[in-house]
Amino acid sequence: MKEDWKIKQDVEEELEWTPGVVATDIGVEVANGIITLSGHPVSYAEKLAAEDAAGRVSGVRADLAAEDIGDAISRALKRHAEREAKHIDIKVEGATVTLTGKVGSASERDAARGAAWATRGVTAVVDNLEFI
Numbered sequence: 001m002k003e004d005w006k007i008k009q010d011v012e013e014e015l016e017w018t019p020g021v022v023a024t025d026i027g028v029e030v031a032n033g034i035i036t037l038s039g040h041p042v043s044y045a046e047k048l049a050a051e052d053a054a055g056r057v058s059g060v061r062a063d064l065a066a067e068d069i070g071d072a073i074s075r076a077l078k079r080h081a082e083r084e085a086k087h088i089d090i091k092v093e094g095a096t097v098t099l100t101g102k103v104g105s106a107s108e109r110d111a112a113r114g115a116a117w118a119t120r121g122v123t124a125v126v127d128n129l130e131f132i
Contacts, residue, residue: 004030010057011035018053026050035060055120069121073097076115088112088129095123102132 008030015023025046027038035054041047054060070092077088088101097116103109109129116125 004033007033007035007057007059011054011060014053014057015050018049020049021046021053028054051120069095069097069119072119073116073122076119077112090116095121096126097122097124098126098128100128101130103129104132106131 008028011028011030012023015021015026015028022042025039025041029036029038037050037054041050070090073090073092077090087103088099091098091100097119099112099116103112109127109131112129113125113127116122
């Protein structure tokens with residue numbers, strides 16, 4: 001594992017080269033191999049771009065517990081489609097997410113699958129959704 005100062009330097013450099021991120025908006029701290037981003041990005045898109053940039057650095061990985069992945073997916077579903085989220089069950093095993101339940105349209109299905117795939121740490125999505 002790289003030294004903390006190296007992991008920090010690499011993340012700061014990646015932030016500087018990432019379009020849509022103002023590197024001076026984002027603080028980088030590293031302690032015992034754990035990277036923490038802080039600051040005040042001007043938009044949610046900049047926040048996501050900064051997180052993605054940090055994740056691209058060699059040796060950095062997102063260690064999220066299965067329940068954290070499920071919670072993140074559930075929050076995304078609620079933001080985009082509160083009504084649909086009530087009818088979709090999310091099961092997480094390792095980094096695989098299984099979606100079950102009923103949706104009213106192909107766009108609702110696409111939104112649920114997209115939210116699952118967009119969640120950091122997810123490597124597979126099993127779609128068991130049915131149309132009403």
